[in-house]
Amino acid sequence: MSGMKENxxxxxxxxxKAFGRWLGLFLVVVTALVLYLFAVNLDNIFGYISYVAGILxxxxxGAVIAYILNPLMKMYQRWIMAVYERKGKEFPEKKxxxxxxITITLALVTGILIIVVxxxxxxxxxxxxxxxxxxxxxxxxxxxxxxxxxxxxxxRFIADTMQEAVLxxxxxxxxxxxxxxxxWLRTELLPNLNTxxxxxxxxxxxxxxxLYNLFIGLIVAIxxxxxxxxxxxxxxxxxxxxxxxxxxxxxxxxxxxxNNMFSGFISGKIVDSAIIGLICFVAMSVLKLPYTMLVSxxxxxxxxxxxxxxxxxxxxxALLILLVDPKQALYFLILIIVIQQLDGxxxxxxxxxxxxxxxxxxxxxxxxxxxxxxxxxxxxxxxPLFAVIYRIIKDFxxxxxxxxxxxxxxxxxxxxxSIEESVNGMQYVKYTNGELNSKKKKTDNKLKKxxxxxxxxxxxxxxxxxxxxxxxxxx
Numbered sequence: 001m002s003g004m005k006e007n008x009x010x011x012x013x014x015x016x017k018a019f020g021r022w023l024g025l026f027l028v029v030v031t032a033l034v035l036y037l038f039a040v041n042l043d044n045i046f047g048y049i050s051y052v053a054g055i056l057x058x059x060x061x062g063a064v065i066a067y068i069l070n071p072l073m074k075m076y077q078r079w080i081m082a083v084y085e086r087k088g089k090e091f092p093e094k095k096x097x098x099x100x101x102i103t104i105t106l107a108l109v110t111g112i113l114i115i116v117v118x119x120x121x122x123x124x125x126x127x128x129x130x131x132x133x134x135x136x137x138x139x140x141x142x143x144x145x146x147x148x149x150x151x152x153x154x155x156r157f158i159a160d161t162m163q164e165a166v167l168x169x170x171x172x173x174x175x176x177x178x179x180x181x182x183x184w185l186r187t188e189l190l191p192n193l194n195t196x197x198x199x200x201x202x203x204x205x206x207x208x209x210x211l212y213n214l215f216i217g218l219i220v221a222i223x224x225x226x227x228x229x230x231x232x233x234x235x236x237x238x239x240x241x242x243x244x245x246x247x248x249x250x251x252x253x254x255x256x257x258x259n260n261m262f263s264g265f266i267s268g269k270i271v272d273s274a275i276i277g278l279i280c281f282v283a284m285s286v287l288k289l290p291y292t293m294l295v296s297x298x299x300x301x302x303x304x305x306x307x308x309x310x311x312x313x314x315x316x317x318a319l320l321i322l323l324v325d326p327k328q329a330l331y332f333l334i335l336i337i338v339i340q341q342l343d344g345x346x347x348x349x350x351x352x353x354x355x356x357x358x359x360x361x362x363x364x365x366x367x368x369x370x371x372x373x374x375x376x377x378x379x380x381x382x383x384p385l386f387a388v389i390y391r392i393i394k395d396f397x398x399x400x401x402x403x404x405x406x407x408x409x410x411x412x413x414x415x416x417x418s419i420e421e422s423v424n425g426m427q428y429v430k431y432t433n434g435e436l437n438s439k440k441k442k443t444d445n446k447l448k449k450x451x452x453x454x455x456x457x458x459x460x461x462x463x464x465x466x467x468x469x470x471x472x473x474x475x
Contacts (some may be wrong), residue, residue: 057217058213058215058216058217059217060218060240061220062212062220063220063224064217065111065263066220066221066224066225067263069111070109071267073103076102077103080103088274100225100226102168104222104225118297122293125293125294125297126294129291129294129320129454136323136324158419196202239251257388261387265356265383269303269304269306272347272348272351273303274300275347275351276303276339277296277299277300277303278296278335279339279342280299280300282294284332284335289319289332291323294317294320298313298316300313301313301334301345304380306363306367306379306383307363308367310336310339310343318332318333318336318386357387358386358390363383365386366385368383369382370386405425406419413428414429414430416430416431
């Protein structure tokens with residue numbers, strides 16, 4: 001009987017192993033099939049995602065508005081709670097709902113006031129600028145034209161060259177008009193005027209749709225801010241319900257890290273940009289440069305984008321000032337360079353600190369990467385988003401190194417030659433200065449030999465080509 005039981009146990013074990021192997025193979029095949037179907041229908045999947053995102057645009061706008069207004073709401077809550085603490089009282093638990101309502105209203109009013117004040121500052125300046133351009137531009141163009149004509153008339157060589165260039169240009173434009181422009185007007189533009197009118201109307205409709213979504217988004221933001229503690233609690237409950245405690249703790253930890261990075265970066269960048277705009281306004285007023293308010297607002301707003309923002313704002317501003325006075329445009333460019341050096345070395349580090357923990361290279365890399373994906377929006381969120389990814393990868397690598405009882409300090413791997421095990425632990429053997437210099441010398445020698453070989457090859461080719469030319473001439 002015992003022998004039969006052992007045989008049955010062995011057969012059961014063999015069956016389980018075989019079943020496990022076949023089940024694993026089946027799961028691999030199913031996974032490969034799912035991945036294949038996903039790859040084949042990728043366009044349809046992204047199309048459905050875009051469709052759902054389009055439906056949920058008011059919710060997305062509301063979430064973004066709520067996230068931006070949340071620091072203002074917290075600030076007002078701290079101020080009100082501080083008033084109660086000074087009086088030696090605790091804020092009544094029953095009035096917490098009233099407190100939320102008051103702080104949400106104050107945050108919304110503050111945000112709307114900021115936008116209204118910006119528009120009040122910008123729109124009159126834009127109107128003034130457009131009127132000034134319409135009034136002054138023809139006279140400035142005429143003055144530049146007269147100055148150019150005078151210089152050409154005083155220089156015979158330039159006059160002849162310009163005359164020839166004008167003749168060639170006129171001939172080229174005439175050929176283009178007869179061969180391309182006029183046929184395009186007949187075959188493309190005039191028959192499709194109705195299509196262009198529809199596109200314009202759809203553009204206006206899209207703009208009105210954005211305004212509608214923003215209005216609904218404001219309402220959504222109010223609900224999100226009012227119930228944010230409940231939503232946070234529900235999210236934590238879902239995470240702890242679906243994942244093991246250790247994994248859930250990790251997810252919540254990195255969500256908090258992401259929130260700290262995004263909120264710290266965005267709020268710090270807004271304050272930094274406001275200070276830069278104010279400094280620009282004061283400096284331009286002292287230098288008596290034109291379009292002071294408009295240019296200062298442009299510089300301040302575009303400064304929110306890291307690295308490229310200052311140049312995005314400086315180029316159109318410099319062109320505006322250039323139309324008034326080229327010398328003042330040069331002064332403005334020098335001023336922008338000085339302000340950006342001040343921001344990059346003093347103001348920015350003082351406000352932002354190490355909010356992202358990224359080096360200058362990774363900041364530039366993140367802006368180029370996410371800017372390529374999502375345009376201006378990618379430039380705005382690329383830096384903190386990449387900082388979160390960088391932090392996760394860094395923590396993962398540090399964990400793997402600690403499991404191997406290796407150091408997670410980058411400094412230990414500078415000029416590392418090898419890692420040796422010893423009684424006292426791991427020893428990090430580094431190249432000596434002499435070894436580093438000898439490596440550099442070897443590299444330099446290799447480069448010199450390569451350059452010499454290239455020169456020899458070029459001489460041989462020159463000799464062959466000259467000999468061939470002589471032979472061709474003799475023939």
